[in-house]
Amino acid sequence: MRSPIRMTRTTRDVLEMLHAAASRSEATYGLEICKVTGLGPGTVYPILTRLERVGWVRAYWEEGDTRGPRRRMYELAGDGHAAVADLFAADRHDLARRLRWS
Amino acid sequence: MIKALAGTSAAMIRIDSMVVVKDGETVFAGQLSPEQMKAIDDLFASGMSVTALLSALDQVNSSWRNRTLTRDEIADLLGELDRMAQDLDASSLSAQGIADIAGAVAVEPERNEEWRRILGEVASSGGRVDVLRFVLGLLYAGLHSRISWWARCAAVPCMAYLCWVLRSQVRTWVPLLGLLLWGGLETAVDTGAGAGIVFVILGGVGFYGLIEWLCKRWDVQVGRRAEDPQE
DSSP states (O other), X not given: OOOSSOOOHHHHHHHHHHHHHHHTTOOEEHHHHHHHHOOOHXXXXXXXXXXXXXXXXXXXXXXXXXXXXXXXXXXXXXHHHHHHHHHHHHHHHHHHHHXXXX | OTGGGTTOSEEEEEETTEEEEEETTEEXXXXXXXXXXXXXXXXXXXXXOHHHHHHHHHHHOGGGTXXXXXXXXXXXXXXXXXXXXXXXXXXHHHHHHHHHHHHHHSSSTTHHHHHHHHHHHXXXXXXXXXXXXXXXXXXXXXXXXXXXXHHHHHHHHHHHHHHHHHTOHHHHHHHHHHXXXXXXXXXXXXXXXXXXXXXXXXXXXXXXXXXXXXXXXXXXXXXXXXXXXXX
């Protein structure tokens, strides 16, 4: 089955960042993703929108801080976990294949 | 007021024109002019936290820490703060304006509030160039959101129409053959019969390849197979 998301380098970076946050049982937010991945908001937000649309990412408003605009949090959800697992498995497979060549 | 700050590490209390700022163990108090009151209100309205405010104060005059300032020093400091707020107003006004436009252009309604929040965070920690670069990124994201939404809206009826055409050999090939023959005729009149025949053959092969590729990509069943999948 074809993936609903085209797996570009920048999409992988965002997914890896979300996976790293999920492994700490945390959610992350747009500015943090920009800072950690080194990508601009013009790259990160279209990717987050696509991931949210296909259900790989869940977004919600941060609770607690009621003063001023709220922070929107993002976390891996649904097929996103499986997609990231597939991504890492493919990376491992690719690495193993390359190592056998050398 | 100072007692009320017990247990906090960084805080500011303002009652009317009286202000008390605490950072760690240092506390100072002063009386604000109306302009200074407005400057502080504006700084907080722009999303600047107490820690960021104190950091900004530190940049103005690093010697204020670890001691209680005199009334004159507080007045100088707040004067600097007032000038900073005016500068911030000028730069953040344009940045905030662009962010508002970006939020309004984006299809997702939550982007407006989300981007106002992160712009406040960027403004409190970065310089003007960083803020401008960031807000231009937000504008791009907003435009991308809107344009891709239009493209998705337009793609659905266009694809439905193309699939309907591709499901029938007649609907697909009659207009294409007409086009090929007309092009071949024009080429034959302009260049010669040989060139016209080559045009028709090459055009036919090209269209055939394109149609096969589209049918495969969009999983279009042609002819009777589409009408009766049992056969």
